[in-house]
Amino acid sequence: MRIALAGNPNSGKTTMYNALTGKNEKVGNWAGVTVDKRESSLKKGFCKEECVIVDLPGAYSMSPFTSEESITSSYVKNEKLDVIINIVDATNLSRSLFFSTQLLDLSIPVVIALNKNDINVKKDTQINEKLLSEKLNCPVIKTVSTSSEGLKEVIEKAILVKGKKQISPYHEASYDHSLKSEVEKADRKRFDFVSEIVKQVETRKIETNVRNQQDRLDDIITNPLFGLPLFAIVMFCVFYISQSTIGPWLADYLVGWIETFQGYVGNLLANANPFLQALIVDGIIGGVGAVVGFLPLVMVMYFLLALLEDCGYMARATVVLDPVFKKVGLSGKSVIPMIIGTGCAIPAIMACRTIRNERERRATAMLTPFMPCGAKLPVIALFAGAFFPDVPWLGTMMYFVGILLILIGAFIVKAVTGFKYRKSFFIIELPEYKIPSLKLAVTSMFERGKAYIVKAGTIILVCNTVVQIMQSFNWSFQVVEAGLESTSILASLATPIAYILIPITGVCAWQLAAASITGFIAKENVVGTLAVCYGLSAFIDTEELALIGSGNVVMTTMAITKVAALAYLMFNLYTPPCFAALGAMNSEMKSKKWLLAAIFLQLGMGYTVAFLVYQIGTIMTIHTLGPGFLPGLLIVLFFIGCILLRIHKTNIELKEEK
Numbered sequence: 001m002r003i004a005l006a007g008n009p010n011s012g013k014t015t016m017y018n019a020l021t022g023k024n025e026k027v028g029n030w031a032g033v034t035v036d037k038r039e040s041s042l043k044k045g046f047c048k049e050e051c052v053i054v055d056l057p058g059a060y061s062m063s064p065f066t067s068e069e070s071i072t073s074s075y076v077k078n079e080k081l082d083v084i085i086n087i088v089d090a091t092n093l094s095r096s097l098f099f100s101t102q103l104l105d106l107s108i109p110v111v112i113a114l115n116k117n118d119i120n121v122k123k124d125t126q127i128n129e130k131l132l133s134e135k136l137n138c139p140v141i142k143t144v145s146t147s148s149e150g151l152k153e154v155i156e157k158a159i160l161v162k163g164k165k166q167i168s169p170y171h172e173a174s175y176d177h178s179l180k181s182e183v184e185k186a187d188r189k190r191f192d193f194v195s196e197i198v199k200q201v202e203t204r205k206i207e208t209n210v211r212n213q214q215d216r217l218d219d220i221i222t223n224p225l226f227g228l229p230l231f232a233i234v235m236f237c238v239f240y241i242s243q244s245t246i247g248p249w250l251a252d253y254l255v256g257w258i259e260t261f262q263g264y265v266g267n268l269l270a271n272a273n274p275f276l277q278a279l280i281v282d283g284i285i286g287g288v289g290a291v292v293g294f295l296p297l298v299m300v301m302y303f304l305l306a307l308l309e310d311c312g313y314m315a316r317a318t319v320v321l322d323p324v325f326k327k328v329g330l331s332g333k334s335v336i337p338m339i340i341g342t343g344c345a346i347p348a349i350m351a352c353r354t355i356r357n358e359r360e361r362r363a364t365a366m367l368t369p370f371m372p373c374g375a376k377l378p379v380i381a382l383f384a385g386a387f388f389p390d391v392p393w394l395g396t397m398m399y400f401v402g403i404l405l406i407l408i409g410a411f412i413v414k415a416v417t418g419f420k421y422r423k424s425f426f427i428i429e430l431p432e433y434k435i436p437s438l439k440l441a442v443t444s445m446f447e448r449g450k451a452y453i454v455k456a457g458t459i460i461l462v463c464n465t466v467v468q469i470m471q472s473f474n475w476s477f478q479v480v481e482a483g484l485e486s487t488s489i490l491a492s493l494a495t496p497i498a499y500i501l502i503p504i505t506g507v508c509a510w511q512l513a514a515a516s517i518t519g520f521i522a523k524e525n526v527v528g529t530l531a532v533c534y535g536l537s538a539f540i541d542t543e544e545l546a547l548i549g550s551g552n553v554v555m556t557t558m559a560i561t562k563v564a565a566l567a568y569l570m571f572n573l574y575t576p577p578c579f580a581a582l583g584a585m586n587s588e589m590k591s592k593k594w595l596l597a598a599i600f601l602q603l604g605m606g607y608t609v610a611f612l613v614y615q616i617g618t619i620m621t622i623h624t625l626g627p628g629f630l631p632g633l634l635i636v637l638f639f640i641g642c643i644l645l646r647i648h649k650t651n652i653e654l655k656e657e658k
């Protein structure tokens with residue numbers, strides 16, 4: 001038996017899906033969290049029959065506007081479904097039932113779950129579900145997905161209605177679907193029908209048109225003047241707590257355990273072959289451990305972001321940033337992918353589907369990776385902790401630089417595509433504020449933590465092993481002696497890139513180049529590879545319970561200046577993301593031209609920023625230009641020249657069109 005969950009965005013479909021299947025799919029308090037379908041079998045205990053539950057993206061209507069809405073409408077129309085469970089947001093009945101009546105037209109049995117009933121109980125809003133069931137000719141059950149209330153009954157009803165015929169409550173006269181005015185007329189009629197039913201079944205105590213506390217809070221939070229600084233403060237707190245206070249404090253304990261384990265294995269292998277010993281103790285445990293050591297930072301950040309999302313703040317952030325983004329040809333819609341991007345660029349790029357305008361969608365997918373993701377966080381934490389322990393806000397600043405680069409990038413895309421100002425509307429449904437669910441935040445945190453550990457135990461482990469082997473052997477496949485690592489396979493492959501990095505690091509270090517290259521496989525590799533190449537594993541000082549301070553081993557071993565460390569960090573953060581994210585960009589942009597342009601822009605902007613930071617920083621600190629200034633300048637000028645040329649071409653094309 002196959003049951004699909006369909007309904008308006010933010011009605012609680014994924015929450016119900018998770019409760020029914022035991023999965024942990026992403027739930028968020030805004031419209032458009034789910035952008036692709038997911039399926040899994042129903043948990044035992046709900047019914048004896050084998051049953052598959054399908055979670056779908058939210059949709060307002062069967063006539064799709066966005067690509068994720070069309071996933072839903074084509075799925076319910078074309079797949080062989082036994083039953084549709086229509087999740088209706090009981091706090092917003094009139095809007096939700098419009099879609100319900102369309103689902104009831106499909107000749108597939110429907111069960112309506114009147115979800116979020118707990119909110120209605122609190123507000124004393126009553127819905128006569130029996131009468132509603134009679135009016136719609138289908139079972140209606142009140143549910144609370146967050147506590148699984150009513151879910152068993154919903155499934156029981158779904159089994160009962162399977163294979164039964166339901167008579168659609170609304171009969172639409174046929175009309176010409178190609179004519180916009182006709183469609184609007186038909187929709188209006190359907191809406192009147194729904195309003196009439198709502199009038200009969202619902203009694204509200206609080207009139208929605210009375211300004212309540214929520215509206216007053218919105219006046220402050222989304223205020224054009226206070227909104228932006230407030231957003232900056234909120235995000236600063238998130239990054240500061242996760243990366244400069246609680247995160248590193250927890251990380252220290254973890255690193256202590258990892259070191260103990262490493263020492264234990266080291267003792268066990270004391271008499272083993274030196275290569276094997278180095279591979280296991282330094283390459284695998286040291287490299288993977290260096291990455292895993294930063295796990296608490298990622299988890300704390302996820303916990304805080306989940307709280308912010310769930311309380312309803314993130315949806316407001318889109319409204320606050322909308323005017324700023326509009327100026328560069330994007331809109332508030334681009335903010336959600338950006339925020340998701342602080343976790344991982346892949347779901348963030350997928351979230352761009354909710355953007356209707358093609359140019360805006362592609363531009364957002366192209367620019368979202370500038371937002372440092374969870375995998376880049378260990379890289380930030382490492383450099384911020386090792387080189388700038390007295391600047392606790394440095395890590396946080398990397399996120400704000402990310403936002404700035406998104407804006408600059410958007411401006412470039414706008415100029416290159418010849419985007420002309422058009423009045424565009426940004427409409428978002430603001431969810432109600434609520435006390436965030438700790439359970440949800442903890443689940444989100446552990447899900448992310450699990451993914452991080454799995455990645456460290458697979459991709460990162462394999463990469464570190466390969467790096468350790470390539471570093472241990474030369475091209476004649478002989479083990480390189482200690483001190484002669486620069487003759488290794490790894491060093492000879494990375495050296496050409498190391499030359500390109502001279503204008504941004506001041507040194508020709510194959511280790512730095514190797515770390516940046518493996519970073520394209522997964523960004524955590526930057527930390528893992530540096531740990532392996534420099535023979536450093538513990539980046540966190542367990543004795544001082546802090547990320548290792550200045551003048552420590554990392555700084556002296558890497559032998560680069562603070563300015564170079566900052567520039568190198570920024571190069572790794574703002575050049576193209578990992579290959580998996582590039583793959584996601586390719587499938588969302590659906591254009592090779594856009595993908596290539598995106599990679600070029602990311603490479604160019606990442607290099608330019610790093611070059612400027614290093615050279616200007618060097619002039620400011622030691623009053624001289626850094627090494628490799630001229631070649632670096634030529635690379636940057638080439639990048640800027642290419643963009644200017646493209647903009648010029650676009651302008652000529654536009655003139656010709658006129």
Ligand SMILES: Nc1nc2c(ncn2[C@@H]2O[C@H](COP(=O)(O)OP(=O)(O)OP(=O)(O)O)[C@@H](O)[C@H]2O)c(=O)[nH]1
Binds near residue numbers: 010145437
């Ligand atoms: N109070 C209350 N909140 C709920 C209930 N069900 C879901 N929520 C909350 O509603 C919000 C949206 O939940 P989701 O499950 O992500 O909604 P969705 O329908 O999957 O949303 P999209 O994927 O965007 O279409 C989250 O903040 C949930 O915690 C419920 O029964 N009661």
Ligand SMILES: [Mg+2]
Binds near residue numbers: 013014026034056057
């Ligand atoms: Mg969902």
